[in-house]
Amino acid sequence: MRLSQFHLHTEKETPAEAELASHRLMLKSGMVRKLAAGIYTWSPLGLRVLRKVEAIVREEMDAAGAIELLMPSIQPRELWDETGRWQKFGGQLLKLRDRKEAEYAYGPTHEEVITDFARNELASYKQLPVTFYQIQTKFRDEIRPRFGIMRAREFLMKDAYSFDVDDAGLERAYHAMRDAYSRIFTRLGLEFRAVQADSGAIGGDTSQEFHVLADSGEDAIAFSNGSEYAANVETARAADPGPRPAPSEDMRKVETPTQKTCEAVAALMGIPLARTVKSIALVGGDERFTLALVRGDHAVNEIKLAKLDGMAGYRPATEAEIRAHLGSEPGFLGPLHAKQPIRVLADREVAAMADMVVGANEAGFHLAGVNWGRDLPEPDLVADIRNVVDGDRAADGGTLRIVRGIEVGHVFQLGRQYAEAMGCKVLDDSGKAVVPTMGCYGIGVSRIVAAAIEQNFDEAGILWPEAMAPWRVAVCVINPKKDAAVVEAAEALYQELREAGIEVVLDDRGLRPGAMFADMELIGIPHRVVVSPRGLEGGTFEYRARTASEAEHLDHQALMSRLRG
């Protein structure tokens, strides 16, 4: 492509509204232009990148045996009523009426439509297993669309749906998709993790998220350096704690007149924070007053807590409830000397502690040297109720590290809920009508573009992985209007690269070198070659990798072998 015949329109100013690097750089490089809140036009430059992602996603879906189709964006309400999601989906569902007042939604996802397709198309187990996919524009009416493409309302998504007669088939389809996702993100050149996700009531290894790692990511991810284990911090578990040590101290009362936090108490006593225990007063869904205990250096995980017996729908206890049960004010709470029966819920780590420091249930005092069994009964319930932290021991013996990630993919074993609700059945090999089991598999195609930038940028602009760059190589012509020999040499190199199958853009716009280089760095072209009068004289080209700090002067042969990669 000759840039003089393309439409590149970069901005000099940094857009004020953009908080994230990807948002800022996509606007500054002109990849996208905002049309309305959360709705963007992809410029020619941006579309080149988007199409590269789309092509790799499509190739790997095809290679995994998934079959592409194309469902409509506008979906009739009747299908959503069948699954109950017309009501349940919430405000993200963009509802509309046509000229005959029939109700529709702009599809945010296609479980209903694909299940409707399947119940009409699939009659026999012989047609299974089958995985359908599409790459298509979707709409989610976010309350606060922001962060540009990262959380746009109109976006491009790949969604796939598998149908199998039995669970073993679903398991195979699920793994095929998961493996395809790994290949996709590997080919895109992104650092990513496949992460266990909270799969709700279904449990087990039935839902995984794919995260592109980036400091700006919304999600915290724990992964082990000892195995493939990785999980969203929402669900990540550390290894079981070791056995509880024997008591080595007597229980004693410590005066803590103004020390209402574990940190303050530890500082006053000159002990590690990990020796203290935080007591959190809650009322479970079963209305029982509950004291949840985690180590002073740990934080409660609300998702884990809510899954325990009696705790679904729990809430913080009121100050009146706390006084009634513990006879104390917050800041000095603990599991001893309760005024009324309470449930003590200890994190695994707390249950394995000896010589703890806890609140005394008396304003201005804590208790130290507290030991289970000796000073108070064993906890009513022991469970993993904390967030893992960086450095935790993993179950596999490795160490857990915490990184931040951007969710770009999700694979999920749906099971039979949609097929059942919509009456989708096939005959099995014994001639009996059975409900097929489904999986669904999504990739945020447009979101990947933004996530890749979050992971790969510097102060000058984007650092595209080669597979996603709008062009791999930029040939920059110095002074094209004044120097015919330079133009000729640049054209020859441009043609040679094209013929060698190397994707190249010729910057023949005639800009000043500084402006030209700034543009090429901003839009993130991995390899830059400058054709200048001085270089021509010396028989060299100035070559610079986008990630290198210095340019090199290479002769023709060395340049070509470098660019062939």
Place this chain on the structure above:
Amino acid sequence: MRLSQFHLHTEKETPAEAELASHRLMLKSGMVRKLAAGIYTWSPLGLRVLRKVEAIVREEMDAAGAIELLMPSIQPRELWDETGRWQKFGGQLLKLRDRKEAEYAYGPTHEEVITDFARNELASYKQLPVTFYQIQTKFRDEIRPRFGIMRAREFLMKDAYSFDVDDAGLERAYHAMRDAYSRIFTRLGLEFRAVQADSGAIGGDTSQEFHVLADSGEDAIAFSNGSEYAANVETARAADPGPRPAPSEDMRKVETPTQKTCEAVAALMGIPLARTVKSIALVGGDERFTLALVRGDHAVNEIKLAKLDGMAGYRPATEAEIRAHLGSEPGFLGPLHAKQPIRVLADREVAAMADMVVGANEAGFHLAGVNWGRDLPEPDLVADIRNVVDGDRAADGGTLRIVRGIEVGHVFQLGRQYAEAMGCKVLDDSGKAVVPTMGCYGIGVSRIVAAAIEQNFDEAGILWPEAMAPWRVAVCVINPKKDAAVVEAAEALYQELREAGIEVVLDDRGLRPGAMFADMELIGIPHRVVVSPRGLEGGTFEYRARTASEAEHLDHQALMSRLRG
């Protein structure tokens, strides 16, 4: 592709609701499935065809220098208010509100959005000329969606928009797009015509439609066998008639007691219908009583009529108005002996007649041997007010033929109306801010698929042009589960064709030969090869072109050379 790993689902029954062949065959072959009125899912089979059309459109757009981008489907009302089209566009505009009650439309076209993009992106004549295009899903809320994909509400369209500083630039952009369209339809293997369209007030060669020719087409198209001339019958003109012959008969009154039509009068008198004149009583927009005269064998063209001075908004005269002006009842009307002043509007052909037969303005009588100038004054106005008919002489000396067509493309010189309304300006080479002039260029990508079928089908199914076929070659395996040698030979042929770059599908589903062949004919695969035990013995393959009536037995070499085409 192995068909056992694809999802092909043909129907045995002919769908009752389908009136058009394309609708029927797309449902029967399983290319599309209806989700709601005018809203269809493209199955894997249908999508293969759609993508082929899309790819050819994209290649030719790129080759013509147009630059691809991607605009949103959801467009804010504010932009449509700027051009006044929020009100003017009519019921086809699907309007909706988001959760914040902001108003949007699902884009049926993108003039507003591209002009908004341009006013932000284009600042200087140096960025022009430029033509942007996209291939994107659009929605038009048709009152009566029917005919399947032919008039779907949600459809795939290629829309392009050119920007130029001056009219000469627009002319160049327009011709580049028009030529690209010709290449696209040629490459698709379709019989088509580029046709002058009614371009309203703008006039001239500023709007052309591209029609795929098919008997079922909604539009009648006139084309000359003497030149490239082709026009929608709405606007088509025949050659000027020759000079008026001298009178050769005296005027006389003919008794026509029950003959109220030209046909009946001509039959009674034993003369050609072309010797009679039809008188149509109208009231012009200027309220003048008007008698429009066309030859007995011709039909009035309402679009041409409405463009004449005083005739815009014309209506048929009432019987009372007719009696008041002509003193007669309908069936015997004519331009002589009016009771009050009337305007006589003669078609060019009528003005060039001698010895006419017209109504006598007296019940039961006509006048024969009527001549202009001698028996009545020359007409007040002479103009082309009729539809051309098959066999008319064309202005180029050729003969006009009438065929039917399906509109699949439209190129249009928009001019400055959108840019002006939306304040889009660029600096020209003298530094002055000027409003650019625009062209818009549409292709109905999904509609082409249906139009191609309308043009190419037989009683067994679709007859795809090679460029649009889901696969070029089908290799059909007889009894794959019972005969390993046949499977092996078929697999070898399949691989060989793939390696030769020939797109092939292996029908390894194990259906009975009859059912397998019926499927391949229904879905329109251009070349079919049968691998059977008998053929293997004789060292031949059974080959049949989809359009051939008989199969041939070819040896390996002959088969390969045939399939290489």
